[in-house]
Amino acid sequence: MNRSIIIYMLGWIMNMEAIFMTLPVVTAVVYRESIGFIYLGVAAVCGLLGFMCTRKKPCTKMFFAREGFVTVSLGWIVLSFFGCMPFVISGEIPHIIDAMFEIVSGFTTTGSSIIPKVEDMSHATLMWRSFSHWIGGMGILVFILAILPMAGDYNMHIMRAESPGPSVGKLVPKIRITAKLLYSIYFCMTIVMMILLLLGKMPLFDSICMSFGAAGTGGFACRNSGQADYTVYQQAVITIFMLLFGVNFNVYYLLLIRRPKDAGRCEELRGYLAVVAIAILLITINIRSLFPSLFMAFHQAAFQVSSIITTTGYSTIDYNSWPEFSKTILLLIMFIGACAGSTGGGMKVSRVMIAFKEIKKEMASVIHPRSVKVLKFEGKPLEHNTLRSLNAYIIVYFMIFGISTLIVSLDNYDFMTSFSAVAANLNNIGPGMSVVGPASNYSMMSYLSKTVLIFDMLAGRLELFPMLVLLSPGTWKRS
Numbered sequence: 001m002n003r004s005i006i007i008y009m010l011g012w013i014m015n016m017e018a019i020f021m022t023l024p025v026v027t028a029v030v031y032r033e034s035i036g037f038i039y040l041g042v043a044a045v046c047g048l049l050g051f052m053c054t055r056k057k058p059c060t061k062m063f064f065a066r067e068g069f070v071t072v073s074l075g076w077i078v079l080s081f082f083g084c085m086p087f088v089i090s091g092e093i094p095h096i097i098d099a100m101f102e103i104v105s106g107f108t109t110t111g112s113s114i115i116p117k118v119e120d121m122s123h124a125t126l127m128w129r130s131f132s133h134w135i136g137g138m139g140i141l142v143f144i145l146a147i148l149p150m151a152g153d154y155n156m157h158i159m160r161a162e163s164p165g166p167s168v169g170k171l172v173p174k175i176r177i178t179a180k181l182l183y184s185i186y187f188c189m190t191i192v193m194m195i196l197l198l199l200g201k202m203p204l205f206d207s208i209c210m211s212f213g214a215a216g217t218g219g220f221a222c223r224n225s226g227q228a229d230y231t232v233y234q235q236a237v238i239t240i241f242m243l244l245f246g247v248n249f250n251v252y253y254l255l256l257i258r259r260p261k262d263a264g265r266c267e268e269l270r271g272y273l274a275v276v277a278i279a280i281l282l283i284t285i286n287i288r289s290l291f292p293s294l295f296m297a298f299h300q301a302a303f304q305v306s307s308i309i310t311t312t313g314y315s316t317i318d319y320n321s322w323p324e325f326s327k328t329i330l331l332l333i334m335f336i337g338a339c340a341g342s343t344g345g346g347m348k349v350s351r352v353m354i355a356f357k358e359i360k361k362e363m364a365s366v367i368h369p370r371s372v373k374v375l376k377f378e379g380k381p382l383e384h385n386t387l388r389s390l391n392a393y394i395i396v397y398f399m400i401f402g403i404s405t406l407i408v409s410l411d412n413y414d415f416m417t418s419f420s421a422v423a424a425n426l427n428n429i430g431p432g433m434s435v436v437g438p439a440s441n442y443s444m445m446s447y448l449s450k451t452v453l454i455f456d457m458l459a460g461r462l463e464l465f466p467m468l469v470l471l472s473p474g475t476w477k478r479s
Helices: 003-020 022-030 035-054 065-090 096-107 123-138 140-147 154-162 175-199 204-215 232-245 249-256 260-264 267-290 294-309 324-336 349-367 384-411 415-426 447-461 465-471
Strands: none
Touching: 003 022, 003 035, 003 065, 003 140, 022 035, 022 123, 035 065, 035 123, 065 096, 065 123, 065 140, 065 447, 065 465, 096 123, 096 447, 123 140, 123 175, 123 204, 140 175, 175 204, 175 232, 175 249, 204 232, 232 294, 249 260, 267 294, 267 324, 267 349, 294 324, 324 415, 349 384, 384 415, 384 447, 384 465, 415 447, 447 465
């Protein structure tokens, strides 16, 4: 294994985190909070260690999939470790596991929290929590690829390990330009959302935090009431942008280069919008009697469906009080998730659609054993490697899900609490149901359960295999 290049990349991650921490420092200055010195100190240590790791370029640039997976998984752990230090040092979240849970939830865009009253936190910490969503939404290593002129074949291994979806492709021939395009689209959409929220008279601080959270499909709120206190207009803007950030960014690239017909033919996009539309319609009908008007029922259904399927986790209402039919729909779309190539989590719409195509093909082969049918997705034949990796992903996904649920159940909460807690964290959603519903948090869970859920959040964000490769003894054998 090429350890020197892994250390070099980890150094750049620490350098970038040191720069990112200037935002909470500036926030502390604006609101005259002394915690800014703590963020500044952690940033200085992070930057110093990063400089030491990057001052000498690696001698060899041999870099394979194994190095890519290890770099990404270790990178996210290092990012989270330094990211949680201000919480621990300041005493706002004194226990290291609680602090790691909070910041991992931020960087993985999960939105699960152990903080009972977020308004008691400093503005700098609230900003850092929300900003961690934005950093993790597109991926810290994708950002590094966008700004560093690094040559070599290892760029694609990093992109594959960090980017969500069954397969990763290039928008343009060079990976660095692809990364720049992704972040340019991401940045511009975030700014547009901020402006629209400001036009709706949302406070500047809230507008920034809500935009960071929606862009990364995170879910941290800066108010104890979540998003319930915002106006219908402000909630509608958040709803629309949650859905937009759940779309494959390739679609936006096609629109930018004036190929709207190609964007409209995206099979995954059509499937995504169909699931959203059907879920909103069914829930609206089911909860109509709970609201004074059909419009408000539709509005609340649209917000929660958009929040859950994109794995953002924002909430305007405690949906635990909704009928079981509506809660079941929300639970099902937790697993589906957003589109591949978006900032959303879950299994991804494309995987679900391909899995159904495989089932349909197998059923046809039973009826007509001699028939030969080629599976296609987005108008292209699916390669054997894609199908093999998809099937492996689904098997590993449910193995991790089952084991995690079993361990979390040791806390002796009801089945829905344990089941939805794992579903919400493995799919990077945040709030679950029952005891861990949108009106509650994860503070009462044991440290063992929190540790398991930390792993689930990282595994879910990194598509499972990078974390498993990191823990595999064979990864560290010299070859």
